[in-house]
Amino acid sequence: KNQVEQSPQSLIILEGKNCTLQCNYTVSPFSNLRWYKQDTGRGPVSLTIMTFSENTKSNGRYTATLDADTKQSSLHITASQLSDSASYICVVSPQWEYGNKLVFGAGTILRVKS
Amino acid sequence: SAVISQKPSRDICQRGTSLTIQCQVDSQVTMMFWYRQQPGQSLTLIATANQGSEATYESGFVIDKFPISRPNLTFSTLTVSNMSPEDSSIYLCSATDRGRNTEAFFGQGTRLTVV
Numbered sequence: 001k002n003q004v005e006q007s008p009q010s011l012i013i014l015e016g017k018n019c020t021l022q023c024n025y026t027v028s029p030f031s032n033l034r035w036y037k038q039d040t041g042r043g044p045v046s047l048t049i050m051t052f053s054e055n056t057k058s059n060g061r062y063t064a065t066l067d068a069d070t071k072q073s074s075l076h077i078t079a080s081q082l083s084d085s086a087s088y089i090c091v092v093s094p095q096w097e098y099g100n101k102l103v104f105g106a107g108t109i110l111r112v113k114s
Numbered sequence: 115s116a117v118i119s120q121k122p123s124r125d126i127c128q129r130g131t132s133l134t135i136q137c138q139v140d141s142q143v144t145m146m147f148w149y150r151q152q153p154g155q156s157l158t159l160i161a162t163a164n165q166g167s168e169a170t171y172e173s174g175f176v177i178d179k180f181p182i183s184r185p186n187l188t189f190s191t192l193t194v195s196n197m198s199p200e201d202s203s204i205y206l207c208s209a210t211d212r213g214r215n216t217e218a219f220f221g222q223g224t225r226l227t228v229v
Contacts, residue, residue, distance in 0.1 A: 004156075032215050043118070043206055043220030044157075051215055089157075093215075102218065104156040 003027070004105035006090050012111045017080055021108045023073040023090030034091040035064050035075045038107065044089055047075070052095075080112045116141050120207050120221030127197055127228050134193045135224045137207030142187035148180070149206040151223070157206065163190040197228045 004025045013019050025033070032051050036044035048057045048064040050073075056065045061078045077084055087107040094103065117140040127133050137146065146163040161169040161182055169182035184190040194201050207221040 034218075041123075041222070041225070043120075043208075043222045045220070046217055049215060049217065101159060101162075102157075104158075106154065106156045 004090055004092050004103050006088075006105040006108050008108060009106075010109040010111070012113060013080055015080060015082055015112050015114045019077050019080060019110065021075045021077075021088050021090075021110070023075070023105060025071050025073070025090070025092045025103075025105075027092040027094050027103050028071070029095040031093045031095045033064075033066055033073050034093070034102075035062070035073075036089040036091060038087040038089055040086070047088075077110075080110075082112050082114060085110060085112045115217065116143060116209055116219045118207055118209055118219055118221040120224060122224055123222060124225040125227070127226065129198050129228055131197055132193055132195045133197065133226060134191050135205055135207070137190045137192070137209075137221055139188045139209045139219075143209040144187075144211045145209065146184060146190045147208040147210075148182060148190070148192045149208060151204040151206060153204075160192070160205075163192075194226065197226075199228045202226055202228045 007022045032049050034049045035047040037047055038044040047059050047062050050057050050066045052068050063076045066073045087109050089107040090105040092103045119138045121136050148160040149157040151157045159172050160175045161171040163169050163182050163184040165184045179195055181193045205224045208218050210216050210218040
């Protein structure tokens with residue numbers, strides 16, 4: 001069964017600090033791995049999309065890494081802000097699902113406090 | 115990018131009734147999907163909304179319970195029929211163009227509570 005596991009389940013950090021969220025997956029082969037940010041009461045918003053051949057991708061203070069050999073990805077948030085408080089979801093797109101079906105992790109809930 | 119308007123944003127419904135959720139995209143898209151998200155859990159795909167034909171449902175979801183329409187390339191509806199408290203959840207619409215690495219956009223979700 002295709003699985004996407006995220007850790008930690010939740011995290012609290014102080015404003016201005018950095019943090020790293022982890023994603024392990026068993027989906028194979030896969031086309032791409034995505035990170036989404038979901039604010040409370042809102043739909044997910046894309047942060048990064050990495051194909052299986054990419055190792056890293058940045059979007060402002062967000063940097064995602066991908067190790068296809070170990071089937072691990074991480075999302076690093078630099079200089080956190082209160083607005084970064086949200087759920088961060090790791091999503092993998094199986095290669096055979098040309099219809100764009102996605103496999104979602106349960107998310108990491110991040111709370112940034114002042 | 116595509117902007118998706120989903121409504122209602124939330125509703126409280128009596129058991130046994132039905133609710134129709136609307137999803138409007140500001141541009142034509144190839145594919146539209148409906149998801150359910152239980153609190154603290156992953157998004158679960160309900161079905162793929164096919165333009166001009168019957169939706170394709172995932173295992174565990176049936177047309178009689180979740181009828182879906184997609185009359186054109188920018189609009190879709192999901193109906194939650196004969197609701198029970200177990201249907202209380204967040205329902206999300208998503209849109210994307212065909213292609214393995216294309217962006218997927220989501221509506222803001224509909225928070226449904228069945229009492």
